[in-house]
Each structure stands twice: as structure tokens, then as C-alpha cells.
Amino acid sequence: MIRVAIIGAGHWGPNLIANFHNHRRSEVVKVVDRDAARLTAVKQRFQDVEVGSDAEEVFCDDSVEAVVIATPTKTHFELAQAALEAGKHVLVEKPIADTSEKAEQLCELAERVGRTLMVGHVFVYNAAAQAAKQYLVDKELGRIYYLSMVRTNLGPIRVDVNAAFDLAAHDISLANYWLEAEPLTASAVGGAWINGGIEDAVFATLRYPDEVLVNLHASWLHPRKARDITVVGDRRMLIFDDMNMSEPLRIYDKQVMDDRARASFADSFTSFRMSVREGDVLVPRVQMSEPLRNECEHFLDCVGSGEKPLSGGAEGLAVVRALDAIGCSLAQGGREIEVDAG
Numbered sequence: 001m002i003r004v005a006i007i008g009a010g011h012w013g014p015n016l017i018a019n020f021h022n023h024r025r026s027e028v029v030k031v032v033d034r035d036a037a038r039l040t041a042v043k044q045r046f047q048d049v050e051v052g053s054d055a056e057e058v059f060c061d062d063s064v065e066a067v068v069i070a071t072p073t074k075t076h077f078e079l080a081q082a083a084l085e086a087g088k089h090v091l092v093e094k095p096i097a098d099t100s101e102k103a104e105q106l107c108e109l110a111e112r113v114g115r116t117l118m119v120g121h122v123f124v125y126n127a128a129a130q131a132a133k134q135y136l137v138d139k140e141l142g143r144i145y146y147l148s149m150v151r152t153n154l155g156p157i158r159v160d161v162n163a164a165f166d167l168a169a170h171d172i173s174l175a176n177y178w179l180e181a182e183p184l185t186a187s188a189v190g191g192a193w194i195n196g197g198i199e200d201a202v203f204a205t206l207r208y209p210d211e212v213l214v215n216l217h218a219s220w221l222h223p224r225k226a227r228d229i230t231v232v233g234d235r236r237m238l239i240f241d242d243m244n245m246s247e248p249l250r251i252y253d254k255q256v257m258d259d260r261a262r263a264s265f266a267d268s269f270t271s272f273r274m275s276v277r278e279g280d281v282l283v284p285r286v287q288m289s290e291p292l293r294n295e296c297e298h299f300l301d302c303v304g305s306g307e308k309p310l311s312g313g314a315e316g317l318a319v320v321r322a323l324d325a326i327g328c329s330l331a332q333g334g335r336e337i338e339v340d341a342g
Ligand SMILES: NC(=O)c1ccc[n+]([C@@H]2O[C@H](COP(=O)([O-])OP(=O)(O)OC[C@H]3O[C@@H](n4cnc5c(N)ncnc54)[C@H](O)[C@@H]3O)[C@@H](O)[C@H]2O)c1
Pocket: 007, 008, 009, 010, 011, 012, 013, 032, 033, 034, 035, 038, 053, 055, 069, 070, 071, 072, 073, 075, 093, 094, 095, 120, 122, 156, 166
């Protein structure tokens, strides 16, 4: 049994409490939140769990082996740092920190103290996202041209970080995982209408190696909840719709055929003959499982084995580097910014 403490029991924290509480390999020994009302709600749902208001109680409790952090982004660094320094394994919600310098410090610290540092990039534990990755790895889509990633909803409106940090963190983690690469540059524009200085909607473009473009639309100011991802390759195209629970993936056997080589003469515009091929649409059967459950399971595995997590500190840092570049570009009116390669 791995003894886990959870800090932050707001909207998301209870999902983590439930997963570690119901797990045969972990025990939730304490839940900490500064808000007494949240602790009352925790007590009602998980009667046997001890609650407290000060994270320090967890750090100095030698019986706690792992700390799960589900507090607002701005607090991640300080709490994760304290937990690691106290010798705990850490699962911190996305994004790992609010700047890449802090993310880097956490990676170095985890390495130094020899503890697991994992980030809640929950989409890489999604069975449909993993099936989609296999299509990319097997080159089923051919050469990848671009990804379009739309993540919108009305709320929750954050006051500590912008919509890119809050929402696009998921998409960047997925793009990095699928493409097995990190973006080279970022350009972004956005609008801060609700809370001055904090963008509610961000439209960003990331350039990856091999001329792959990734377009992100992240907004908490939108009438429709969408988690729509399109991958366009030169042989096939793929759509991952995380809102479609039964059929999240679709593979479109569609492509543009280049007939130029077969043209009988090459001295006129008509020799540039392009046609489109509209083939079948395949809906692969995906054995669905709860992504957060898979994530928590993986964390316990890594704590037990010492293996590097699929979404470890390095992956968390890569996401924040891209987010930092998006932030720089937002501040400079959309100028293309190089992503710090470390
Ligand atoms: N993986 C996902 O799909 C997903 C979904 C939602 C949120 N999140 C992440 O989870 C985190 C929390 O999001 P949320 O929506 O639950 O936010 P929230 O504001 O609803 O909850 C945060 C809670 O943390 C508590 N808190 C803040 N600072 C604290 C401290 N120093 N010590 C103890 N408690 C403290 C607050 O009282 C609050 O109850 C964020 O990092 C967010 O990005 C992830």
C-alpha cells in the first residue's frame, strides 16, 4: 500500500481522491485544503479520510510516501518543491509550474532526491489518444502536415493563468507525445475580456520539426464544450473527438492525389492536375478505460518501480516551455517566438 496525501480538493481534486481511495495499492491518508467548505464536502464523501488545512502537516508526516497536488497552477511549484524536499513522490496537476524556470528546478530537484515527479497530462493516458498515436507511429497517415486542436467550454474561468496555460497544456502534451517532438516556435494572439491581463481565448500556432504545424484554439469563453483534434497527413486524416464517448476516433481515407507526373505536356496550367480521393471512414474500436484511473495507476507503478513516468518532469517542462513562448508571443502582438530548447 502506498500512502498518499492529496493537496487541493476543489473541482478536480475529488476525482484524484476517489481514484487513490478506491485503489487496492494506495491509501489516502490525508486531504488538505485551505477552504473549510471543501474539507466538509470531502468528509461527507470519504468518511474515513483525515482532513487538514495546512500542507506542512503532510510534508512532515513520515508515513506519507506520495503527494498529489491539485491546487491552482500558481501554487504548483511551491507545493511540489516542498513535497520533494520532504522526500515525497509527487503527482502534480498540469501544468507542472507557471514558468519553465520553475519547471526545470522541479526536474533537477526530483533527480537529486531520487523521487518520482509526474504531471497530470491525463490525455496521454486516454485509450483513444494512445490508439491514435499508434496510427502515427505506424505511418498510417503518411507524412503529417498539421494538427488542429480545439478545446473550448464556458468556464471554468481561471484567475491565475490564461486559457493557454489552463487548457492548451493538454493539447501540447498530446502533440508532443504523438509527434515525439517539441515545438520550435510559437505565435499567438488572444483576448483578455473578463479579467484584465488574463487571456480568456488564445489562438496559437506551434511549428514542429519537419514542417508540422499545430494550431491551438483554447477558450473558456465559448458556448460549446469541444475537445476536437484533427490530424492531417498526406495519406489519411484522423479526428479524435473526446466528447464522443463511444466512437472517439475516426480515420478518413482521404487524400490529395498529385497527378502532375502523368501529365502529357507540362507547359500549361492544366498540367498541374490535382484530384482528391474520398475513401472510406474507419471507426476503430477502442477499448475504453478511464484515463484518470490509468494515470493514477501509472503513478503508483512508477513510485513502486522507480521507472520514469510517461508524463514525467521532462514532459511537463517541455509543455511549459511552449506555453512560455506562447505567453511571450501574446505579449508581443503575435510575433513568432523561438521555444527555449533548454
Ligand atoms: N487533468 C485535468 O483534466 C484537470 C481538470 C481540471 C483541473 N485540473 C487542474 O487541477 C488543478 C486544480 O483545478 P481545480 O479546477 O480543482 O481548481 P479549484 O480552484 O476548484 O480548486 C483548487 C483548490 O485548491 C485549494 N488550495 C489552493 N491553494 C492551496 C494550498 N496552498 N494548500 C491547500 N489547498 C489549497 C483551494 O482552496 C481549492 O479548493 C489545476 O492545476 C488545474 O489545472 C486538471
